[in-house]
Amino acid sequence: MEEKKRRMNIILGIILQIYFLFPWMNITGERKNFIMYVIAVLRNHSCADTYNTTFLDGAADALPLDIHTLAKTFTVCVMLYVVLEVIETIRLICNIKGWEIKFLSIIELIGLFAMLSVVAEIGLNSSWSSAGTIQVFPMYLLGYLAVFPIWTGIRLLMHKSMEEWEESGEQILKTQENDKHYKQERKRRLYFPGKYSKLYYHVLWENFKYHWRDFSFLFVSVLLSAAFLFIGFGMREAFSGSYGYDNELLGLGLTEIMKDCLIVIVLISLFLITVVMVFYRKKRMADDGIFRTLGMRSNAVFWSWIGELLAGFAVALVTAFVIGRAILFGIYAAVIQHFPKIDMKSEVSWKVYLITAIVIAVICLFAFGISGDIHAGERSADARNAAVKSEKIPGIYRKAGALISGLLGVIVLYLYTQRRFSESIFLLCGFFLCLYVFLYNIGAMILRKKETSMDQYLRTIPEEHMIRHRYQTTVKYLTLMIVIHVCVMSFFSVKIVSNRIADKTDTLYPYDYVWLANSNDTGIIEKLKQECKAEVTSIPMVRATTIDNTERLEGPFDLVWQQGQNIGISKSSYRKLKKAVGEKPKKHLNLDKNGKKIYVVYQQDQGTKAKPIDHYQLMIHPNLHIGQPLFGFDTMEHQTYYPVRTITGSETSSLIGAFKQGKYENLIVFADAYFDKIKDYWKTTDMNTGEKIKTSDAVLEENIHEWPTKLVLANVPEKYQKKADQLTIDFAKQHAYDESFDSLVKSTYTKTEAAKKRQMERILECVMNGFVLIILSVISMLLLHMKVQMELPDMRKRYQFMNRLGMNRRERICIEKKEISRFVTIPSVIAVIVTVLYSGIVFELRDYHLNDVKNYVINAGVLWIIYFILQWLNLKWLEDMIVKKIEKGADL
Known part of the structure; x- marks a missing residue:
């Protein structure tokens, strides 16, 4: 060896x-x-x-x-x-x-x-x-x-x-070295000529047909999961040409939308396939135990089981590709017909097929591994008893588990209320995990309490028998239904509804042209006034840069190259801009003359999630530098160059134009005294390191650079806009250095182009998230259907036994319906409560006004009503079908 x-x-x-x-x-x-x-x-x-x-x-x-x-x-x-x-x-x-x-x-x-x-x-x-x-x-x-x-x-x-x-x-x-006949006897007993008889395959086929219903659930779960993943990856690739940062669509962004959608689909697919796999494996165990008792080799039993799974996986994957490709073609035809300007790919590359196959294979392998503990018992001929074994209910630690999970859930919910974690899919998943553990322990406490009263215990046994017998599976199904309901009612609905209630794109941009100019641009600004008949408003400004504008977590002393560039203005300028757009400015901004306290105007609409101006280390207070981004400063002393500021207040409004949807170009308001102090900082601040330098040592474009000092807002008559567009291009060429820090931050912004891009972004967000809502709705109904069908044989036997004990038909039917309806009513009630909480948090973070909340509730209410009508119809159909099947055999 x-x-x-x-x-x-x-x-x-x-x-x-x-x-x-x-x-x-x-x-x-x-x-x-x-x-x-x-x-x-x-x-x-x-x-x-x-x-x-x-x-x-x-x-x-x-x-x-x-x-x-x-x-x-x-x-x-x-x-x-x-x-x-x-x-x-x-x-x-x-x-x-x-x-x-x-x-x-x-x-x-x-x-x-x-x-x-x-x-x-x-x-x-x-x-x-x-x-x-x-x-x-x-x-x-x-x-x-x-x-x-x-x-x-x-x-x-x-x-x-x-x-x-x-x-x-x-x-x-060691144990057999003295037994001379051991090898001979073992060889004789395990002798195999190398070919199985037809009867062997016939028995396997008949056994497979006997379990065809159970296998069909596994097949359908893999088929649906693969199809939805294929469509998700396919849509991302199809829209990649017209939707993303390359085209400066900066609401949620295609990457972020698909990240949220695919995370939810993957998690639900994993849970769905795992639950069905465990159920199917338990069903197979009884037969496998009999086969081994009759003398079938363990390897033969194992490979017959693996063969079923591999064949079913291959057929389900190919079928999912065919169905997914047809749906993608339908989506492509519909989008192109209604929105011909959208750049959308009709072909699906081999990468989509490959990624889908890999992801669904990993999910299936994970599900197979989770069910491996059941397979470990197959080596015993008595393993078939495990198929009917009761699942364990939490014991002495259920109170501690409920308390800890509840506290963690509250903490996660609190973090979700903060702008730095706004609408995070990972925090939402963490909350669902806490909710699962909480329900798992609370449910056990309720069941154990009923056991203390014999009358109550005996009275509730008929309707709670399956909960006690399949407790862990029951809690998993309830949690999964809650997850789906919350995702439909809150997480993905808000992405659609918020875009529908958002202000029209034309109203988001009060000015036709926005230039970030300095003292060298006086000539071109005059040319804009004279040649284009422009109404120009000039507002003093400074560049206000935060240390980190990426959502990834950087190292504590890493140099972040993508920094947050915003517009710093004085309190007086803020009031002037508010009056110019017809809004009433806030009276008290609580600013100070030292510049430690700031007021932020987030430049975005209602359809975009709230974003912090600084992501650095997930800090509450932003690190903000007066000036353009620095790439040569001492990161060990970053707070010297990017001092920590306190946000005393904020609002969401488009005072100059929501060109970057809250990611860049937000308005940072300083006290007038502090603004007067910093407006000429560019003359004494090293452009690379942020160090203070003497005026005598300052050399223009060598160690200092005049950043944008004037915010030029212009409205131009339509017949002069072509000329204004050309002047805008010339202006941008003169400010190539200002645009070199980040390709997403420009020195000029145009209303026509921005409004068109924002409109396209809204359409695509609604299309993609609407598709996810359809997927989740289908999964929720199929999940209930699959659960009921999988437990139907046990339900028949149980209610047949109750009939023989003397339970009348009316009472039986009532319990039968309740056994199904609890998987709709309980998750729905909990989901409504969670949805109200999360919707309220979103309203607060996005700074919705009362009118916005009204419009949201009306539009979202339509979606919710349609969704729950579908759930109710599916429930009633299942109740009628199950009652007929159970009562038909109750007298046998």
């Missing part, structure tokens, strides 16, 4: 050397490997430049992404690979020589975990970016990085298997 392990290690080591040394990267036109990449980084003295030329063909400057962070992270990963390659080389030499060095495995394991963490960080840096993973982190690169951990896992499994074989062989030798 040791010699076999040594040979296996040598073969694997040689293959890994080929992998590590294979020149698969194109660096400056030459094929290089990991080691050569590190050398190239050292020669260039820049991780970003090497990464840019190697993988992005020099296109990094066109991507609105922090390439520097991604490049540094990837370089660390490559260095870890080099270390692991050295370890593998030493291991290979030791295996060839027959030496054994145990500490190499420990070092390798530490390096592997470090490398996996870095790869995860790369995934976060790229997947959270609006440019998309494929653009900034090529898929083939992810494949190469994944080879080593996968190969390591295979090697560990092979080693583990060989060790188990060796241990089991030693035990057998």
Whole structure:
């Protein structure tokens, strides 16, 4: 065995050397490997430049992404690979020589975990970016990085298997070494000619047909999950050409919309397939136990079961692709017919098929693994008893569990109320998890309390028997139904309804043109007034920059390249802008002359989720710098250059135009005295480091730069707008440096273009989230249907027994209906309560006025009524069907 392990290690080591040394990267036109990449980084003295030329063909400057962070992270990963390659080389030499060095495995394991963490960080840096993973982190690169951990896992499994074989062989030798007839008898009994009889396959087929209903539920769950995932990925690809940061649509963004949708679909699919898999496996256990008792080999039983699953998975996946492709084509035809200007792809690439197959395969494998504890009992002939075994109800820790989960749920709910975590899908998932644990323990407390009163216990046994018998499954179904209801009524409905009630796009932009100018633009502004007959309003301003405008969590002292650029104005200018759009300014803003207290006007409409002006370290108070972004400051002393400010108040309004939907270009209001102090800071602030410099040492465009100091707001008659458009282009060329910090932040904004893009964004948000609502509605109805159908055989036997005990028909029917309806009424009541809470939080965060709330409730109420009518009709249909089937056999 040791010699076999040594040979296996040598073969694997040689293959890994080929992998590590294979020149698969194109660096400056030459094929290089990991080691050569590190050398190239050292020669260039820049991780970003090497990464840019190697993988992005020099296109990094066109991507609105922090390439520097991604490049540094990837370089660390490559260095870890080099270390692991050295370890593998030493291991290979030791295996060839027959030496054994145990500490190499420990070092390798530490390096592997470090490398996996870095790869995860790369995934976060790229997947959270609006440019998309494929653009900034090529898929083939992810494949190469994944080879080593996968190969390591295979090697560990092979080693583990060989060790188990060796241990089991030693035990057998010890116990059977004196038995001369053992091997002969074992060989005789296990002799197999190599071909199963037709009767064997006939029995398997008949057994499969007997369980066809149970298998159909598993088939349908995989089919639906795969179809919905395929459609989700397909829609993301179809709309990618016209919807995303490349086209500056900055409401929720396609990446964020699909992230939320796909997370919900994946979680629900995982739960659905797992529940059905566990149920089907339990049903099969009784038959498998009989087969083994009759002499069928364990391997034969196992592979017959695996064959069923693989065949069903393949057929369900192919069917899902066909159905999904047809639905995508229908969506494409409908969108193009109603919105011909939208750039939408009609073809589905092979990547969508591949990603869908991988994701649904992982979900199925996970579900299969969860049900593995049941399979462990199959080695006993009595395992069939587990198919009818009662599920455990929580014991002595149920009160503590309810208390802890309740407190955690309140904490999660509190975090959800904060702008920095606004409408986070991860916090919503955390709340659902707390809710599940809370219901799991509260339900147990209620059942245990009823057991203390014998009269109450006996009276409720008929209607609560299945709850007690299948307690864990019951709570899971109830929680899943609550999750679906809340997602339909709150999380995804708000994305549709808020866009329907939002102000018309024309009213979001009170000015035709917005320029961020400085003292050098006096001539072109005069030209705009004279040649275009423009009504121009000029407001003094400063650049107010926050340290982090990315939703990913940065390191505590990392330099963030995508910083939040906003517009700083004085209190007097704020009042002037409010009066100009016909709104009443707030009297008391509670500002101070030191600039520590600020007032924020979020420039967005009702259809966009609330965003903080600073995401840095998820802090409540923003780090805000007076001036343009800094890329040479000391990050260890970041609060010196980006002082912490306190937001004393805020409002949501479009005073100059919601051009960036609250992500950039919000209005930061300072006290008049402080604004007068900072408006000329550009003359004494180093443009790169943020350090204070003397006026005598200041050199224009070398260590200082005049940032935008005038907010120019212009309305131009329609017949002069073409000329104004040309002047806007010329103005932007003069401010190329101001636009170089972030491709999403411009020096000019135009009403016509912004209104058109925002209208398109609203349409696409409604289409995509409306599709998710349809998916969740279908799943909720099918889930109830599948649960009832799976438990129908047990229900028949139970009510037949009740009939023989003397229970009258009317009482039986009442309990039968209640057994089904509880999975609609209880989740609906809880979902309504949760929806009210979460809707109130959204109203507060988005700063909805009373009229907005009224319009929202009216529009959302229509959706909710339609949804619950469908649930009620589905329930009544199921009740009638089940009552007929049960009562038909009650007298047998």
